[in-house]
Amino acid sequence: MQKALNMVYRNGHGYVAVLFYASWCPFSRSFRPSFNILSSSYPCIPHLAIEESSVRPSILSKYGVHGFPTLFLLNSTMRARYHGNRSFESLGAFYSDVT
Numbered sequence: 894m895q896k897a898l899n900m901v902y903r904n905g906h907g908y909v910a911v912l913f914y915a916s917w918c919p920f921s922r923s924f925r926p927s928f929n930i931l932s933s934s935y936p937c938i939p940h941l942a943i944e945e946s947s948v949r950p951s952i953l954s955k956y957g958v959h960g961f962p963t964l965f966l967l968n969s970t971m972r973a974r975y976h977g978n979r980s981f982e983s984l985g986a987f988y989s990d991v992t
Contacts, residue, residue, distance in 0.1 A: 908938045908968045908992055913953065915945040915961040920979065924962040927981045935988060938966075966991045 912928050914921035925942070932940040945953065945961060953959075957974070964975040966988065973991045977983040 908966055910935075910938050910940045910988075911965045911967065912940070912942045913945060913948070913956075913958045913961060913963040914942060918961045921962045924964075924979050927979065927984055928962075928964070930981060931984060931988060934985070935992075938988075938992070 910928075910931070912924070914925065916922075928940065928942065932938075945958075956965075957963075962979075964984075964987075966973045966975075973987075975984065975987050977987060
């Protein structure tokens with residue numbers, strides 16, 4: 894998450910999308926293709942996918958990640974967490990609403 898915040902502050906990106914996922918999680922596996930399509934659909938937003946095994950549990954807890962997948966859109970003033978269903982249409986609406 895710190896890398897994403899650095900991208901916002903240092904590189905002037907308006908928004909950054911961060912997906913926390915687990916390779917063993919069937920929900921994460923089904924979510925990743927939609928996240929990849931969103932990355933192509935919103936090329937001005939950097940997209941970071943972070944696998945849970947590469948992050949200490951204390952970091953996940955610090956950012957409120959208690960299940961997978963967890964998606965955030967953040968900028969320099971806010972962090973929006975996605976709470977909808979895993980459909981591409983719902984994700985697209987979330988991106989449109991936040992950005």
